[in-house]
Amino acid sequence: MKFVAFERAKQGTGASRRLRNAGKVPGIVYGGEGEPQLIELDHNALWQAIKKEAFHSSVLEMDLGGKASQVLLRDLQIHPYKQQVLHIDFQRVSAKTKIHMKVPLHYSGEEESTAVKIDKCLVNHVLTELEVSCLPADLPESINIDLSKLEKGATLTLNDVALPKGVQAVLHGKDNPVLVSVVNPAAEEAEPEPAAAPAAAPAPEKK
Template sequence: MQFVAFERAKQGTGASRRLRITGRTPGIVFGGETPAATIELDHNALWHALKKEAFHASILDMELAGTTQKVLLRDVQYHPFKPLVLHVDFQRVDDKTRLHKKVPLHFVGAEESPAVKTDKCAVSHVMTEIEIECLATQLPEHITVDLSNVTTGSTVHTGDIVLPKGIKLVLHGRTNLTVATLVEPVKEVVAAPVVAAVDDKKKGKGKK
C-alpha cells in the first residue's frame, strides 16, 4: 500500500490542534540511519486507510518530499469519542530490520470440518491476533489458521499453527496458548406434556 505524507514545520500542541482543524493529522517517522522527522497526512485519506487490515500489518510505501520510503505503522492515537485520528507513528524499515509485530489471525476451513459440518459445533475465537518476530521483508499481512480437520471437543493451540518460513511466534514465556475452541450446540430439551390430575369430586360437580 502507498500513501503520501508531507513535511511538517511547526510542532507543539497548539500547532497540532490548528493542523487538525485544517483536515490534517500530525505524525512522526523514525528509525533507520535518518533522524526522526515530523510529518502530516490528509486526515480523510488516513481514516479510510486505517480501516484496511493491510495498512496495520504490512510494509507501506510512504511518499515524502519526492522520495519513497518503506515504513511500518507503529502507533495510532484516536480521539476518545470523535471520529478523529490525533497522531500516527511510522517506523522506517529495510531488508535488515527485524520486527516484533502483532498480526491478525485468519481462520479458514471451519465449514468443512467434522465439528462444524457434521456435529454443528460453533467455533469460539479465543485469539484474533498474535505477535510474531521476523524480518520486515517477511512480514505477513495475516497468519492463517486451518480448521478444516477439527473435531468436536477439540482445542486449537498456538503449536498447531503452521507458520510461513522465517516467522516465529512471540509468546513471552507462555507455551501452547489456546487459539480457538469448538463449542457443541446446546441440545434443546423438550419437556413432556403435564397432564393435570382431575379431582373426582370436581369432575362430578354440577351433574345430577
C-alpha cells in the same frame, strides 16, 4: 501499501490544532538511523487507509519529500466520538533488522468441518491475532488457517499451524497457546414433568 507524507516544521498544541482544522493530521516518524522527524498527512486519504487491515499489520512505504522509506504504524490516536485522526506515529524499519508485529489470523473452512456440519458444534476463535518476529520482507499481512478438518471436542493450538517461512511466534509465557476450541452444542433442556395431581381431601367422619 504506499502513502504520502509531508515535512512539518511547527509543533505544539496550537500548531497541531491548525493542521487538523486544515484537513491535515500531525504525526512523527522515528527509529532506524535517522532522527525523529515531524510529518503531516492528508486526513481524508489517511482515514480511508486506516480502514484497511494491511495498513495496521504490514510494512508500509512512505513517500516523504520524494524519498521512499519503509515504516510500520506504531500508534494511532482517534477522536473519541468524531471521525477524526488526531495523531499518528510511524517507526522506520531496516531490511536487515527483525521486527515485532501483531498479525491478524484469518480462519476459514469451519462450516465444512464435521464439528460444525455434522455435530453442530460451535467454533470459538480464542486468538484473532498473533505477535510475530521476522525480517520486514517476510512479514505476512495475515496468517491463513484452515479449519475444515476440525472434529467434535478438538482444540487447535499454535503447534498445529505451519507459520510462513522466516516467521516466528513471539510467546509471552505460553509455549503452545490455544488458537481455536470446539464447543459442544448446549444440551436441550428436558421438558418439565407434569405436576402430580393434588391428593383428594379425606371424607368427613360420620357422627
